[in-house]
Amino acid sequence: MIRVVVTGASGKMGREVVRAVTAEPDMTVVAAVDPLHAGEAVEGIRVTGDLRDAIEASSPDVLVDFTRPEAVAANVRAAASSGIDCVVGTTGVPIATFEEIAEGAPEGVCVFVAPNFAIGAVLMMRFAREAARYLPHVEIVELHHDRKADAPSGTAIRTAEGISQARTVVPAAPGRESEVADGARGAVVAGVTVHSVRLPGLVAHQEVIFGGPGQTLTIRHDSLDRTSFMPGVVMAIRAVRERSGLVVGLEEIL
Known part of the structure; x- marks a missing residue:
């Protein structure tokens, strides 16, 4: 035992x-x-x-x-x-x-x-690294309950680091220079823009949004229960x- x-x-x-x-x-x-x-x-x-x-x-x-x-x-x-x-x-x-x-x-x-013990979240991070090789324009939105102690989440940081290692170019993240409220464009982690949402009713959720000419790709994982x-x-x-x-x-x- x-x-x-x-x-x-x-x-x-x-x-x-x-x-x-x-x-x-x-x-x-x-x-x-x-x-x-x-x-x-x-x-x-x-x-x-x-x-x-x-x-x-x-x-x-x-x-x-x-x-x-x-x-x-x-x-x-x-x-x-x-x-x-x-x-x-x-x-x-x-x-x-x-x-x-x-x-x-x-x-x-x-x-x-481990930043996340959900097997689906680990797969989400792996798929994001794969996509980043072909679609370098990407942002992360992570959503957690309102009592989470850290922001961005460990999962978002780990995802951003994986994307940074996988993509061969780091494109500019436009819009930061025109923020009318500081932080509106999120934080930058390993060259990736990350947005943190904290609300009651949430558990742990993350979507990784890739953009390219005429298309977007969203990879999302939701933990609905601990x-x-x-x-x-x-x-x-x-x-x-x-x-x-x-x-x-x-x-x-x-």
């Missing part, structure tokens, strides 16, 4: 992780951590407030972190330094931070980081046991 500790266990993603892990025959949640909700219960598991105490008491094999940008680095560092493999879904933190943690961890420890991320999370929990160092992106284990 793979022994899993979940940080951010009382959040919406954390609760889904606890349910998903509990439903798998080869893994179990041995600790649930959330400093703001210590003493409560998630799927019958008592939530504790201190990760280091939870690690000492439960001897987990894998940490799964869906918390916030200001908390994730400390959580991953505490787990990795204790020889625990890490699966990280929290975005808004530079990859260099996780590189440093992975380099300082004991030999054989894996720090796995359960869409769970097959990827479960896949990553199994995969980190066979890997070491820093691994970025679900595509690396598909």
